[in-house]
Amino acid sequence: MRVGIVGLGIAGLRAAALLEAAGAEVSLFEARDRVGGRLHTVDKGYGVVYEAGGEWIDADHHRVLALLHEFNLGPDPRVGWPKRLCWRGKQTREDLMWNDALEDDLRVEAAAREMCRDLRQPPWENTAFEDLDNRRLGDFLREHTQSERGLWWVMAKYRSDEGEDPDRVGLLGWLVGFMHYLGREGEEMSAFRIPGGAGALCQQMALALGAEPNLNSPLRRVRQGPDGVELIFEHGKEKVDAVILTLPPPALERVVFEPALSTAKRCAIEASEMGRVVKICWQFREAWWRGDEWSGSMQCDGPIQQTWDGSMGTAPILSAYVCGDDSVIWQNERNPVLAGLREVTRYWPEAQELYVRGWMHDWTRDPYAMGGFAHLAPGYVLEHMKHIAPPDGRIHFAGEHTASWVGFIEGALESAERVVGEIVN
Numbered sequence: 001m002r003v004g005i006v007g008l009g010i011a012g013l014r015a016a017a018l019l020e021a022a023g024a025e026v027s028l029f030e031a032r033d034r035v036g037g038r039l040h041t042v043d044k045g046y047g048v049v050y051e052a053g054g055e056w057i058d059a060d061h062h063r064v065l066a067l068l069h070e071f072n073l074g075p076d077p078r079v080g081w082p083k084r085l086c087w088r089g090k091q092t093r094e095d096l097m098w099n100d101a102l103e104d105d106l107r108v109e110a111a112a113r114e115m116c117r118d119l120r121q122p123p124w125e126n127t128a129f130e131d132l133d134n135r136r137l138g139d140f141l142r143e144h145t146q147s148e149r150g151l152w153w154v155m156a157k158y159r160s161d162e163g164e165d166p167d168r169v170g171l172l173g174w175l176v177g178f179m180h181y182l183g184r185e186g187e188e189m190s191a192f193r194i195p196g197g198a199g200a201l202c203q204q205m206a207l208a209l210g211a212e213p214n215l216n217s218p219l220r221r222v223r224q225g226p227d228g229v230e231l232i233f234e235h236g237k238e239k240v241d242a243v244i245l246t247l248p249p250p251a252l253e254r255v256v257f258e259p260a261l262s263t264a265k266r267c268a269i270e271a272s273e274m275g276r277v278v279k280i281c282w283q284f285r286e287a288w289w290r291g292d293e294w295s296g297s298m299q300c301d302g303p304i305q306q307t308w309d310g311s312m313g314t315a316p317i318l319s320a321y322v323c324g325d326d327s328v329i330w331q332n333e334r335n336p337v338l339a340g341l342r343e344v345t346r347y348w349p350e351a352q353e354l355y356v357r358g359w360m361h362d363w364t365r366d367p368y369a370m371g372g373f374a375h376l377a378p379g380y381v382l383e384h385m386k387h388i389a390p391p392d393g394r395i396h397f398a399g400e401h402t403a404s405w406v407g408f409i410e411g412a413l414e415s416a417e418r419v420v421g422e423i424v425n
């Protein structure tokens with residue numbers, strides 16, 4: 001059996017490895033000139049290395065940890081915690097959180113835990129909770145907080161996790177994701193990074209395959225017939241017995257299907273929303289943020305939102321990760337790197353003097369992602385979620401947006417396991 005895999009992010013690469021192990025022949029296609037997709041480690045030479053895309057692994061992301069083990073890589077424990085918090089000119093640390101914000105945080109968590117008790121998996125079976133599906137996470141956070149500072153903190157915290165403002169996230173969708181966190185003890189979030197970079201891991205995964213990836217091959221059209229699937233790329237065609245498409249939903253929307261996909265599938269793809277995410281990374285002569293009881297991690301109420309020490313090589317890099325409405329500010333800036341640096345300088349004047357150069361990665365305008373990662377928008381779970389993953393004949397769908405760990409590297413791997421099961425069984 002010959003299976004085409006289109007999209008060589010980590011979901012496609014993992015699916016290829018599992019299929020080869022099961023004895024299938026695979027043909028690999030990727031629109032970009034590299035594998036890895038939204039895992040992209042940038043190496044500018046001279047030790048200037050940073051993650052432009054996905055970066056952090058939670059301690060209970062068991063598939064990612066097992067994959068690292070397979071490649072003889074031990075996960076890199078995070079540095080730079082606890083975060084510094086800056087709100088209206090006042091500063092503290094996450095472990096010394098202001099009491100009002102801490103109480104609000106605990107109140108939100110307790111309310112979410114309580115609501116999760118009545119929910120079940122799979123998420124779309126919670127038909128009795130249509131009201132939750134139509135509500136926004138932002139409203140829930142407003143309802144369960146009492147202080148302005150607490151509201152700011154929980155909004156910032158969950159925006160970072162969802163990759164989008166809580167007002168664009170559905171409450172039921174968020175709660176079914178929160179169910180993953182119920183057994184956590186507190187230190188699991190962003191516990192590790194991938195040693196050498198997530199991009200290097202993807203390259204190693206590609207090298208370990210028997211099949212060679214066909215890069216620079218954007219898929220335009222999929223023609224499904226009784227005896228196979230024809231894949232039509234910008235340059236050339238390929239006939240396979242079955243295909244796995246791992247394209248993020250907005251990229252999938254641009255592909256033409258003959259015959260058309262079912263209405264339910266098309267609506268699910270259209271309704272699957274991606275967060276607006278940018279990363280800005282600055283190189284400095286010295287890591288002025290190290291020492292002094294701090295290591296670069298900050299959450300602030302300014303439009304730079306969040307920073308951390310992003311250095312993956314010897315050169316000091318400070319990374320900012322901005323989601324939602326604030327990301328649009330940087331997209332519209334003529335020089336977002338310098339404008340962002342000015343913002344960092346408001347908190348730390350030494351940044352200006354030690355600055356060398358910087359880069360912005362705008363995932364919302366990336367032609368093959370068109371967003372950071374998926375979140376479950378209001379109304380999505382009950383109407384659309386069950387239609388996003390199932391196959392349409394010989395066409396199978398994978399990628400983080402089709403998983404229960406929506407948005408995460410873990411979810412991309414989960415989707416690869418599911419889709420290979422569909423084909424092999």
Ligand SMILES: Cc1cc2nc3c(=O)[nH]c(=O)nc-3n(C[C@H](O)[C@H](O)[C@H](O)COP(=O)(O)OP(=O)(O)OC[C@H]3O[C@@H](n4cnc5c(N)ncnc54)[C@H](O)[C@@H]3O)c2cc1C
Nearest residue numbers: 007009010011031037038054055056219368399400408409
């Ligand atoms: C800034 C940022 C920060 C993140 N932080 C984290 C984090 O800390 N932890 C975490 O777990 N996750 C994080 N994520 C999410 C994580 O990166 C993704 O969930 C994961 O990489 C998705 O993998 P995937 O294989 O499903 O999709 P992708 O990596 O997007 O792979 C899909 C592939 O399809 C290709 N493609 C698209 N269109 C076509 C076409 N027409 N023809 C052929 N190929 C096509 C793309 O080029 C891409 O290579 C982050 C993402 C971003 C952008």
